[in-house]
Amino acid sequence: MTSAPAPGNGGIHDAQCGIWDIPDASQVDVILDGGYRDEAVASYLAHASPLYNVLSRVLAQLSGVLLLAMTRGHRDLSLDHAIYTTAVEQLAEARDRLRALKSPPAAVRHHAALQELAACLADAAKTMDSLSALVGQHARDDARHDIIRKLHVAQRLLIATAEPDANITPVDFSHACCTCGASHAGGAAKNT
Amino acid sequence: MADYSIHVLEYSFVPNYHKSGVLYGAHNQGYVKLPYCYVLIRSEDHVALVDVGYNDKDYGKHLGDKFGVENWRSPKVVLAEFGLTPEDVDTVFITHAHFDHFGNVEDFPNATFYIQRDEIEKWVWAMSLPDRLRWMMIAVDPGDILRGVNLAAEGRLRVVEGSQENVLPGIDLHLARDSHTFGSMWVTVRNDGKSDSEDTWVLAGDLVYQFANLKNDGSVVGVDTMYTPVGLAVGSQMNLLLATEEMMKQVGYDDTRVIPIHEEGLADTFPCRITGENLRISEICLADGAKSAVS
Numbered sequence: 001m002t003s004a005p006a007p008g009n010g011g012i013h014d015a016q017c018g019i020w021d022i023p024d025a026s027q028v029d030v031i032l033d034g035g036y037r038d039e040a041v042a043s044y045l046a047h048a049s050p051l052y053n054v055l056s057r058v059l060a061q062l063s064g065v066l067l068l069a070m071t072r073g074h075r076d077l078s079l080d081h082a083i084y085t086t087a088v089e090q091l092a093e094a095r096d097r098l099r100a101l102k103s104p105p106a107a108v109r110h111h112a113a114l115q116e117l118a119a120c121l122a123d124a125a126k127t128m129d130s131l132s133a134l135v136g137q138h139a140r141d142d143a144r145h146d147i148i149r150k151l152h153v154a155q156r157l158l159i160a161t162a163e164p165d166a167n168i169t170p171v172d173f174s175h176a177c178c179t180c181g182a183s184h185a186g187g188a189a190k191n192t
Numbered sequence: 193m194a195d196y197s198i199h200v201l202e203y204s205f206v207p208n209y210h211k212s213g214v215l216y217g218a219h220n221q222g223y224v225k226l227p228y229c230y231v232l233i234r235s236e237d238h239v240a241l242v243d244v245g246y247n248d249k250d251y252g253k254h255l256g257d258k259f260g261v262e263n264w265r266s267p268k269v270v271l272a273e274f275g276l277t278p279e280d281v282d283t284v285f286i287t288h289a290h291f292d293h294f295g296n297v298e299d300f301p302n303a304t305f306y307i308q309r310d311e312i313e314k315w316v317w318a319m320s321l322p323d324r325l326r327w328m329m330i331a332v333d334p335g336d337i338l339r340g341v342n343l344a345a346e347g348r349l350r351v352v353e354g355s356q357e358n359v360l361p362g363i364d365l366h367l368a369r370d371s372h373t374f375g376s377m378w379v380t381v382r383n384d385g386k387s388d389s390e391d392t393w394v395l396a397g398d399l400v401y402q403f404a405n406l407k408n409d410g411s412v413v414g415v416d417t418m419y420t421p422v423g424l425a426v427g428s429q430m431n432l433l434l435a436t437e438e439m440m441k442q443v444g445y446d447d448t449r450v451i452p453i454h455e456e457g458l459a460d461t462f463p464c465r466i467t468g469e470n471l472r473i474s475e476i477c478l479a480d481g482a483k484s485a486v487s
Contacts, residue, residue, distance in 0.1 A: 050323070057319045060334035063341050064316030070344040071309075071351040086320040148341055155335050170334055 040104035045166040047101055048114060052161065054094040055114070056170045058121050059154050061087035066128060066147060088125050094118060110161055117157035124150035194383045195362055197234045198393055198476040199274070199485060200453055200462075203245045204228040204264040205471075213423040214401045214454065215408065224402075227472065228261070228292055229453040231395050232274065233381060235479060238360050239276060240283035241303070242379050242395045243453070246295030265469050267299045273467055274485060283360060287397025288373040289315055291333045297343060305343050306359060308367050309351045310375025312340070318374070328426055352377070361385060368435035370427025372398045378435070380442055383477065393476060394439045394450045398422065399432060401454040403461075406436065406447040451476055463487065 065084050095118045103111035127147050134140045158170050209226035211218045231242035248264045267278045278299045286294050286307040297305060315337070318328040343349035357364045362385040368376045378396050382389035400406060401422045410418035419440075421432035436450075443449035448461050458464065458474040465486040466472055475486045 053323070056334050057329070060319045060332070060337050061316055063334065063337040064312060064319065067312060067337065067341045067344050067349075068309075068316065068351075070341070071349060083316055083320050090320075144345065148345060151338055151341065155338050158334065 038104070038106060041106050042166075044101070044103050044107045044111070045163060045168065048098075048107075048111070049166060049168050051094050051098050051101070052114065052158075052168045054090050055117055055121060055154075056158055058087045058091045058094070059151065059158060062121065062124055062128065063151055066144075066151075069131070070144070084125075084128065088129075091118065091121055091125065095122065110163075113157055113161050117154050117161065120150050120154040120157065124154065193385070194391060194477060194479050195235050195385055196381055196383055196477070197232075197479045197482045197485075198381065198383075198395075198451075199232045199234075200229050200451065200458055200472075200474040200476060201232055201270050201273075202227045202229045202471040202473070203267070203270050204261050206261055215404050216421045216423050216429060218423075225456050226401075226454050227456055230293075231379075231451070231453060231476075232271070232276075233363070233379075233395075234274070234482075235360075238282055239280045240285065240360060240363070241281055241300070242285045243287055243293040243397065244284055244296040244300060246292045247298065248296075263470055265471060267296065269469060270471065273473060285359075285365060285377065285379050285395075286311075287378065287395075287399075288376045289332050289336060290373065290398070291336060293397065294336050294340075295333060297336075297339045304348050304350060305340075306350045306352050306356075306365060306377075307340070308365075308375035308377045309353050310367065310369055311373060311377070312337070312351065312375070314374030362389075366438070368399050368431065368438075371425060371431040371435050372422060373426050376435075378439055380439075383479075392443050392449060394443055396439060396450050396452055398424075398454070399435050399439070400450060400452040402452050403447065403455055403457055405452065406440065406450055 061083055065087070095115075098111075098115050098118055101111065124147050127143055127150070131140060131143055131147075134143055162169050205228055206226040208223040211221040211224050214224060214226070215221075228245060230245055233240040233242065245267065246264075248266065267281075271277060271280070279302050281300045281303045284297070284300055284303045284305045286305055288294070289307070289311050294307075297303075315329070315332055318325070319332075319334075321328065340349060352359075352365050352367070354367045355365065359365055362382040364380040364382070366378050366380060368378060376397055376399055378394055378399055381393045381395070383391040383393060399422070405420055405422055407417045408420035410416055419433050419436045421429040421436070425432055439450050440447065451458075459472065462474045462476055463484065463486045464472055464474040473486055475484060478484060
């Protein structure tokens, strides 16, 4: 799949948009054609994994910064700029590395979806940065709604691009009560 | 006089969980069953839960299947044993942000959620750290934080800072900072409604996994029993022990009144039954006039 054109309004296609032809969450394993035995795919995934992790964490950071801003005061949407700035810097670096990443034909769709995920996060971050400067409750509510929508699109793409057997997963379940018995079930080795 | 009925509701379990995860230092001592539960607190006026389990619909199911979580049942199925639906739940106390406690907020469309600000703030901070510090970020699903945003946008998230009394009548929230997680919380039910209650229950979240954390063999240091922390602390074992002491103090050092939710042995202390879905209901106490759900 080649990267889909952006919709006419300059926004980002929803994760459910047919243009992406990305499987739903119950079919995440089929986003890659073939399997990890393909050397080129395995190499691609090894390089994509740390970038995926960054995107996952940036999603959490942006969501968290927004959540904290929304719960701080009834009209105060100012951001924690230290964490926000870190997230934006990490995202910018990840986007650069994603653009430079070479993907074999079997992973083109996966690669495109990761780039779309990164673009979606960047768009959300940009809108977040403008929040405190907006005048009027209506404008702030609209912007907040837009950010949340973009973060949800990013979340859907994060799930769609997960490849747990290649250590590409949004959650590290390898410890403690939340491991779901990973070490005993034989799944932990690929996630530690 | 008891205002609330309290039940521990199993919604899933891991059949073989390493014991050292449950009890600090219990290395090479094999595996134990680890039930996954939430707690129902019910009065004439309120239906509240402590934690909500995890979401089995999307990625949760994928991971649950992969890692061996068995017999997951939805809140709709679990609560039906009480003639309740998830829509009936008006209040949820989130003890911490791990996925098996905070991962299913979407199933409770009418509930107001309470969580500690420290829990959110420090997870977000931890997410910004380099990979070499990634251990601090375990078991938190970015999607859960995003669902928290949804709650905030809908005006259904209350961020608590430290202790807060009478969140519901007779129910208090307490912060255990830098313990199991950055901002773990326990819930205290003063079931007679008195400030100096003689009928107090503590719902410990993951500050205590099992009764052994309250009453472990202390022979190694020459005492009969001693507190022993759970196997995981993002903060410190010291803070876990100090929180345990505070919880125990609240219940007059009656160790059957600090309720651990990963404890298969609740059945040895409280009336219980196994449902048709092969999940346990443990009856911690009944409100005045309430009928038993297990007999």
